[in-house]
Amino acid sequence: MYTILAINPGSTSTKVAIYQDDKAVRELTLRHSTEELAPFAGVLDQFDFRKQIILDAMKEAGVTLSDIDAVIGRGGLIKPVKSGVYEVNETMIDDIRHRPVGQHASNLGALLAYDIAREAGAKAYMADPVVVDELQDVARITGHPDIERVSIFHALNQKAMARAYAEKRGVRYEDLNLIVVHLGGGISVGAHRKGEVIDVNNALDGEGPFSPERAGGLPALAVAKWAASGKYDIRQIAKFINSRGGFVAHFGTNSAMEISKRAEEGDQRAALVQDAMCYNVGKAVGAMATVLKGQVDAIILTGGIAHDKYVCKYIGDMVSFIAEVVVMPGENELEALAGNALRVLEGKLTPRVYE
Ligand SMILES: Nc1ncnc2c1ncn2[C@@H]1O[C@H](COP(=O)(O)OP(=O)(O)OP(=O)(O)O)[C@@H](O)[C@H]1O
Ligand SMILES: CCCC(=O)O
Incomplete structure (x- = not known):
């Protein structure tokens, strides 16, 4: 049996789930008001705040770091990518920390997954980040050549x-x-x-x-x-x-x-x-x-x-x-994340490499 931690930092919430194979043993949605998030200058400043929510959820579920086989986070504003599952690597972390395409809560998904996975001695993944890009060419063009449309969505x-x-x-x-x-x-x-x-x-x-x-x-x-x-x-x-x-x-x-x-x-x-x-x-x-x-x-x-x-x-x-x-x-994000991590752990899916 595999234990999977799924993390979804939303713009108004933090959602966390612990799965054992395909069964959720703990699911938590914590909503964050505008006032609660106001003291943080940028999204990355919320790292410790959001990490504590995840560690508390694990504690309540009686799950320790050594139980975790994989951590998967909802991913953020990296370079445009194809739909799929990605192993979180140093290139991705470096892009999120130093060259983010913008500010979005999901930037924390890969960072938190990487950090917690490292402590757990497991691997970190992200799936279908907000920059999945399948736009048809005609949809990219605007009325000025300096400005191209980009794909950023849920x-x-x-x-x-x-x-x-x-x-x-x-x-x-x-x-x-x-x-x-x-x-x-x-x-x-x-x-x-x-x-x-x-x-x-x-x-x-x-x-x-x-x-x-x-x-x-x-x-x-x-x-x-x-x-x-x-x-x-x-x-x-x-x-x-x-x-x-x-x-x-x-x-x-x-x-x-x-x-x-x-x-x-x-x-x-x-x-x-x-x-x-x-x-x-x-x-x-x-x-x-x-x-x-x-x-x-x-x-x-x-x-x-x-x-x-x-x-x-x-x-x-x-x-x-x-x-x-x-x-x-609602959303199927935690289930989708955990399902993707399980398919990787079972060897049914090979994660893509972010370059
Ligand atoms: N039962 C409900 N009725 C009406 N609105 C609701 C209900 N539950 C949640 N919402 C509203 O949904 C919004 C949050 O939706 P959701 O949880 O999908 O967003 P998020 O994950 O925080 O952000 P995003 O999806 O943009 O990343 C909030 O404005 C919240 O008030
Ligand atoms: C998912 C990126 C877009 C948004 O949160 O509005």
Whole structure:
């Protein structure tokens, strides 16, 4: 029997699981409020804070470091890579520490996995990091040659949910066209054509719908004027876009659950902004339906906010004319991570090498 530690640092949460073969013996989701994360200047400064949560979860489960056979983390902003499982190596750690493509909680996934695996004398892996890149060429081009679109999205959960949906229907993921909408701290809407995400909004850097923490697409000239105003430096502007935008900017909270509650209780501003988020998601789904030329087998709504019936109905009302809307709330990330590590340990899968 193999013992696997799976680590998923999300933008608003830390999720940890301990698996013995394919059975979860402990699963923990700890949500982090905007105030709790505010003292940390950058994501990497949260290393000790997040590591302690993981060590506590292990202690509660009665699992010691020497029990661990593999550690697998949700991976971060490294160079664009193919979908798959990667062994965490020094090159990857060096890129995350010194040349990250940006700030994202999942940057901690590989670092924490590597650190804990080293202490446990085991190997560390990551699977389907947020930089999985399967964009079709035409989707990379923008209206200026200096700026190319890049693929940054919830690759692990989007693919895990798409595969789970295909399995439920008794077909192969590679035989379906799907639009997968991840509704989390960030929101990504991906066009999956026969197993490849040929277009998706860069969910971190100001594309697509706004979300609890991200500003989403903003008018470019307005942002340029903001930058030229001298009121903010580039780090502050980056934060407005990718961690202190959306609900955080409007209301000071990253909790979609709280905004939903406020809207239900009659707060009209909360209701309008919540509707605007849903409206933008609906529009993004419409765009991805055209990417798939209308040949869409299903639209999958997933992530933490997909628990919210109002949000799912709003989006569903806008897009159900395209295809069946399937709600798969939460995420399959820990299970997907642990399953990948198990296949490596059993010798059924050879991890890719990050260069
Ligand atoms: N039952 C629920 N109803 C409504 N919203 C919910 C519910 N549960 C969680 N959420 C909201 O979902 C959001 C977090 O979703 P999720 O856990 O998928 O994100 P994350 O993993 O922290 O970040 P990301 O997925 O962007 O990496 C929060 O805003 C939270 O308030
Ligand atoms: C997964 C990267 C995008 C985001 O968190 O918004």
